Amino acid sequence: MQRILNCRTHDFAKPAAASELVQAIVASEGRVIMAEVAAGASPLYGEVTNGELLCAFGCDLLLVKGMNCRTQAIQGCENLAHFKALTGRLIGVSMEVLADPSLDDPRACNLNNLALLQEADFYCLTAYDKPGVTTERVIDALRQIRAMTDKMILVAKFYASGLAEPQEYARYVLEGADGVMIPAPASCRGASEEKVACALAAVQAVGGVGITTLSSSQEGADEDTVRQIALASKRCGADMYNFGDAGVAGMADPQALYAFSMAVRGRRHTWVRMAASLAR
Numbered sequence: 001m002q003r004i005l006n007c008r009t010h011d012f013a014k015p016a017a018a019s020e021l022v023q024a025i026v027a028s029e030g031r032v033i034m035a036e037v038a039a040g041a042s043p044l045y046g047e048v049t050n051g052e053l054l055c056a057f058g059c060d061l062l063l064v065k066g067m068n069c070r071t072q073a074i075q076g077c078e079n080l081a082h083f084k085a086l087t088g089r090l091i092g093v094s095m096e097v098l099a100d101p102s103l104d105d106p107r108a109c110n111l112n113n114l115a116l117l118q119e120a121d122f123y124c125l126t127a128y129d130k131p132g133v134t135t136e137r138v139i140d141a142l143r144q145i146r147a148m149t150d151k152m153i154l155v156a157k158f159y160a161s162g163l164a165e166p167q168e169y170a171r172y173v174l175e176g177a178d179g180v181m182i183p184a185p186a187s188c189r190g191a192s193e194e195k196v197a198c199a200l201a202a203v204q205a206v207g208g209v210g211i212t213t214l215s216s217s218q219e220g221a222d223e224d225t226v227r228q229i230a231l232a233s234k235r236c237g238a239d240m241y242n243f244g245d246a247g248v249a250g251m252a253d254p255q256a257l258y259a260f261s262m263a264v265r266g267r268r269h270t271w272v273r274m275a276a277s278l279a280r
Contacts (some may be wrong), residue, residue, distance in 0.1 A: 003027035004060050005240040005269055007278035009088035016090070016121065018152040018178045025179075025209050025240050031265040032240040035059040035257060036215070038095070039067035039074045041250020041264040049076035050251040051087045052132065058261040058270045063092040063124055065245050068106040069113035075250075080119045088278040092122040092154070097141045099132025114148055122152035129160040135168060139175045146176035156181040156242075166202035179209030181242055185219045185232035187216050197236040211239065214260075215244025219252040223259035230263040234280075 001011065001020040005028045012106040016024070025032050035054045043050050051062050051074075064074060077086055084091045095109035106113065109125050117123070123145065127138045138157055145153055149214070155163070155172040162183065169180045182199045183191045200210035212233040218225065233241055241260065243252035261270040 004032045005265075007060075008276055010280065012088060012090050012121075013143065017124075017150045019260070021090075021122065021152045022178050022209055023025065028239075030062070030234050030238055030240075031269060033059045033243070033261055033264075034061040034063055034092075034211075034240060035243040035252050036063045036065045036245040037074070037248030038065050038245040041075055041245070043076040044249040046076070049074065049086060050249060051083055051089075053254055054251055054257060055087050055089055056274060057258045058273045059089070059243070059257060060273065061090045061092065061122075062087060063094055065094045065126075066107060069092060069093070069095070070106045072109045072116070072119075078115070081190035081221070082117065084121075090121040091119070092124055092152075093117050093120045094109075094124040094126045094156070096123050097127040097133055097138050099130065099137060101137075101141065102176045109145065111144055111148060114145055120151070121148070122154065124154040124156055124181075127155070127157045129158055135171070136236055139172070142172065142176050152178045154179045154181060154209075154211065161200060162188045163195055168197045169199050170202040170206050170208070173206045173208030177208060179203070179211050179240070181213040181215075183216070184212035184214045184229050184241070185236060186229055187212075187214050187218055193232050193236055194223070196233070200237050204237070204239070208263045209239045210239040211240045211242055212236065213242040213244065214222065214252075217244070217246040219245075219256060221244045221253075221256060223256060226256040227259050229261045230260040234264050
């Protein structure tokens with residue numbers, strides 16, 4: 001697989017093992033953008049899905065959040081396979097790690113739901129700061145998923161206190177994750193460039209993809225703020241950047257995403273991604 005920057009629809013249509021996708025992301029030298037789409041949110045404009053809109057503004061990968069794995073319904077289209085066909089991008093699915101692994105939740109991270117997601121190109125294990133959702137619980141879920149797939153697995157563990165210690169992020173990679181999300185500089189309390197850079201370096205040192213995430217509702221901030229966060233993330237050495245879904249209508253603010261893209265990779269790569277036909 002060539003670097004993500006050079007991939008087009010026919011490249012994204014091919015199955016990619018974790019090792020191939022990781023290499024394609026790292027080879028892009030900090031110029032890959034992923035954006036989340038809330039499956040249950042009505043599209044901002046009824047004529048297109050939110051995913052299509054984000055792609056039109058320059059994102060490379062899409063991460064579907066809050067999807068019922070049994071129905072695979074995404075507002076504005078038929079299902080996950082249809083969503084991929086409409087956008088021509090790599091599509092990941094976020095599954096929430098719950099404190100009780102035995103709960104029969106169609107959106108939770110478990111093997112039953114994983115078996116239904118063969119159309120997904122990669123997975124994200126999302127863990128919020130809730131009672132019982134500990135590091136060990138996340139690692140237990142990660143080990144189970146890793147044993148069943150060779151696709152890329154990301155971990156997004158959030159903490160009310162801000163950032164975790166660098167070695168905790170690195171541990172997820174040592175336990176089987178291919179990449180880890182870390183709050184972008186200034187996106188949560190105490191997220192200084194120094195701390196974020198140390199966390200990213202720890203993940204990368206053990207072979208993982210270091211991802212900064214803008215997911216504290218600042219994905220709906222003004223363009224200048226987003227641009228500053230973008231440049232700070234790149235200075236910290238991130239391999240990839242993630243936008244959360246709280247910008248507008250269950251997705252990032254498309255204009256904020258465009259500003260971010262222009263800041264980290266300039267006009268050439270931004271406009272080519274925006275303009276490239278799905279027939280390529």
